[in-house]
Amino acid sequence: MDSEELVERLRESGIPEAFYEIAGVHDVPVQPDAFYFLRREADAWAVGLRQRSQDSVIRRFPTEAEACEYLYDTLVQLPAPSSKAAEPLEKLLADPDEIQRQAWADFFRHRGTAGDD
Numbered sequence: 666m667d668s669e670e671l672v673e674r675l676r677e678s679g680i681p682e683a684f685y686e687i688a689g690v691h692d693v694p695v696q697p698d699a700f701y702f703l704r705r706e707a708d709a710w711a712v713g714l715r716q717r718s719q720d721s722v723i724r725r726f727p728t729e730a731e732a733c734e735y736l737y738d739t740l741v742q743l744p745a746p747s748s749k750a751a752e753p754l755e756k757l758l759a760d761p762d763e764i765q766r767q768a769w770a771d772f773f774r775h776r777g778t779a780g781d782d
Contacts, residue, residue: 668703671733680740686715703736705729712736 666674668690675685686693688704699716709725710732726732 666730666733666737668729668733671703671737674737675740678741680743684740684743685736701736701740703732712739 668687672687672691676682682691683693684700685691686700686702688702693700699714702711702713702715702720704711706725709727710729711722711725712732712735713720713722715721724732724735726735
């Protein structure tokens with residue numbers, strides 16, 4: 666399996682796209698606090714975890730196929746996220762005006778003013 670096939674298989678398996686980044690093939694659409702990555706290094710393929718802007722390599726592999734298999738196996742074993750939690754986020758991200766409205770509402774609520782304008 667290569668990187669492109671890995672992305673196809675992960676999509677078919679229903680793995681959320683925000684869970685992984687494959688250098689040159691798939692970028693994380695919205696950067697969460699943590700996600701897995703696969704990338705080519707000078708003499709190896711690295712699989713790691715990016716948490717709070719810090720990369721930690723979990724394992725290095727001599728071939729792309731081995732790294733892809735490892736990352737696939739890792740991601741399909743993760744517990745599935747609650748679809749109810751993702752629905753409001755997906756709706757919110759689809760409507761930038763709503764993002765701004767909610768941000769102002771939160772701002773005014775924390776200041777203790779109405780802010781309905």
